[in-house]
Every structure is written in structure tokens, then in C-alpha cells.
Amino acid sequence: MKHLKLIVSTGLLLLVLGCAEPGRNAEVGTSDSVDESVDVQDASNDVRSILDQAESAYAAAKAKNHAWVITGRLLTSASEALEAGNEAAAMVEAKRALFTAQASVTQANKEETAWRGRVPK
């Protein structure tokens, strides 16, 4: 568990170091911040759009009683990261949320018929 946390925290640290700086500059409003604030806006919109897709796939899985715990957790943490202004971390989580949500829908669809093969005769 500790190691896993370290993997995650280390990854996030790198992302923060690598990507989050322009965002801070933009908030401060320095002279060269115009372009960067557009970038931040774009990044934020990108995350939003992926989050929306993930939310809708998650809802579809939920309607079939096939939602996964991990998707709900990732959606929450991605939204929190976005609100905190950490687009890069939010993007990583949103993408994984979308991936797991889609996989849960795929599972639900496959199981529409697959279960029949498991009933003993």
C-alpha cells in the first residue's frame, strides 16, 4: 500500500513539476500570462470534456447495476484536482475514469448473454 501511494504521489509530483507552473503564473496575472491563461482554459476544458464522457459511461454502467467502485473514486478525485487548478493530475485521473467506465459498460454488454453459458444443465 505504501509503495502504491508512493508510485502515485511520485507520478503526481512529476506532473505538477512539469505542467502546473503556467497555471500559477496565469493566476498571478503577469504580463506574459495572456497566452498561458488561454492554455489553462483549454486544458481545463479538455479535462471537462473527458470527465463528461466518463460521467455518462459511468451512469450507463450504473443503470445496468454494473458500475465499478474505482470509477466513482477517480471521478471524484479528478474533479477535486481540477477544482484545485491541477489540470495535469486531473487529466490523468479523468482518462483512467473514462477507461474504467467504458470497460464496465463493455462488461455489462457482454454479460447480457455470456451469463447463460455458466448455468449448470
Added chain:
Amino acid sequence: MRSVAQFQILLLILLVPGISTAVSPEQRIEMGKAIAFNRNAGNCLSCHVIADGELPGMIGPPLVQMKLRFPDRSALRSQIWEAAKRNPDTVMPPYGRHSILTEQEVDLVVDFIHSL
């Protein structure tokens, strides 16, 4: 604590593109082992006997002589990624296909299991 710090440094090296070759095969195996044994990650011991592992389950085969059983590393990777590809009735979770582990984590686990 020292080993934890070491672990983090290894990960830093691994995660920065271009210098990942700095991690030795032995270090990768150690990292893979940590993921495989973690109850909240690979949790391989739930079902498999593995050398060094405490309280193993016995649902799947003991993980020994893996290079004999899987001369081709990619076949072992595929088994861990999505065991149902080979056997649709398997009860082994699809570690890669369902994003239970990340791609990098799967590769580390493959390195470890293949070393057994």
C-alpha cells in the same frame, strides 16, 4: 524506511523518459515483487503460491519455473493482462484490460513473475 526511499528514487528514474535504462533488471524485479505482493495491487498471493510469500491461496498454479512454462515473455504478459484471451472461463482478473494495474505496473510484475 531506507528501502522505501530507494523505491521512490527508482520510480523517479523510471518515470523520467530517457533515463529508464538506469534501472537494473534486478531493481525492476524487486519493484514488480512489491506490486505483486501488495494486497491492494497485484494481490497475486490470494490465489498463487509464490516463493517468499506468506499465506498464499491455492486457486491457481504455484508460480514456479516460469521461464519453462512461458519461454515467451509476451505470452506471460498476455496472461496477466487478460487471462480470458486464452481461457474465457478463467477466474483470473484482467489486470491490464480492466486497469487494475497500470501498463508500467504490469510490465514490472511480468519481470518479477518471469524471474521465478
Added chain:
Amino acid sequence: MKAGLFILMFLGIASQAVADPEADRVAFEKFYKERLPGIEIAAHKDGAYALDAAKREQWLEIEDFPPYEIAVDEGESLFSVAFANGKSYTDCFANGGMGIKQTYPYFDLDRGEVITLELAINNCRDANDEAQLDYMGEEMGNISAYMAFTSRGNKFDIKVPEEAVEAYEQGKRFYYERRGQLDFACSSCHMDIVGGLLRAEILSASIGHATHWPTYRFKWEQIGGIQRRFLQCNEQVGAESLAQQSKAYRNLEYFLTYMNNGMELNGPASRR
């Protein structure tokens, strides 16, 4: 030729639509007889303790001083307390509520849904203007424990009338569908690898899964119903759990209990 094909197709669809719960149950029983040939079907009412002598020994020692005894006593006194309107639980159930658990869950034709014992307890409270009980709470556990206790030794006699076939089929489907990030069906653990060792735990047979509820689980430090176990199973495979007494869980309980028809009730019980 074409007409013949259509007739064949029609027969194919018809035979799929006509469910036969009793044929399902016979095949279910046969599955466990063949898979675990050394174990009598009746013995599975003790779950994993039917499968391992050493674990059974430890469990029997616990059952000498049963951790659910207080729940049964408390349940008995709660059961006899009159509601504000002067009526009581005894007015809601057949035979005053004594020795009736073997008929639950049943399909209520008027309501068109599966009624479990816990739901019936809350329906009774509703009908008498009493507040509903929390399905995971102690009071529900105690009352259902007392009702189960008075039903000990009786054998499950669940009926699936024609109107109930859809609910039964929904429950059956839930049981056999893979679910969650780990991609497990109920049948993955309790049929495909039944009797296997998951770490130090032995996977129990589903024939016997309905007999012993509510159960005092040391993991919970509390007595709880079968649907709490459903919730836990779902979460263990990374699936989102559903609400207690949701339609899907009631249908699952209906199917699973039908599969236990003819088995002796031995609840409440204790489990690790």
C-alpha cells in the same frame, strides 16, 4: 423449408422463455454433488465449515457460546412490544410470525415483487405507522434473528408462481453475471472454484448460502442479513454495491433461496 425453419426458431425462443426453476435447482444440486462428492448436500448449511475439519472444530467451539444469543433474546422482547396503535408484529405475519422463515422470500402477487423477511418487517411497521428500521442496524438484526431462531429445523419451501418467473430470472442472471473490476460472478467463486483456498479462506458452496441468516460475523462485530453479505461480495470484486432491499438484491435472494429449497434452516449462525 422456410416454414420449418421458422417453427424451429419459434420453438427455440419459446423454450428459452419458459423458465423451469425446479430443473435449475436439480442441476444446481447435481453440480455440487459432482464437484464435492465427499460432502452431503445437507451439510452445506454450515458453509465453509462443511469443507474443512479443522476450521469446523474451531467454529463448533464458538457455537458453544453463540455470539448471536443476545440478539435472539433482544429480538424476542422487541418482537412482543406493542406498536403505538396497540397492534404488534404478530398481527402482520402468518402464525404470529413464529416458524415462518422457510417461506421467505416470496413473490407477492398483488405488489408484483419479491418480499424478503426484512422487507416484510418494515412493511409491517409502515402499515402500523412506525418508523422503518435500518436494514444494517442492530434492531433489524435482532428481530430477524429471533424469527429465524423460531424457524430452525424447518426446510425451505420457496415457490415461484408463473407471475414470479421474471423476478426469479433476474436474480439468476445477477448470480451468473461477471461484475466489477475483478470480473467475478457469484458463480466464479462459489461454483467454478468452490472449495478452493483464497488466502486462508475456503470458498463455500451456494447450496447452503441461504440457510443461516441473519449471521453474526466477527468481521462485522454485529449480526446482519444476507444482503449485507451481497453488498460485501460486490465490493470485494470492485463492483459498486446496491442498496439493501433493492429490487436486484431481493431478486438475487429469491433465486438463491430457491436453490436452497429442501434444505434445513439453521439460523442465526456465526461466521468469521
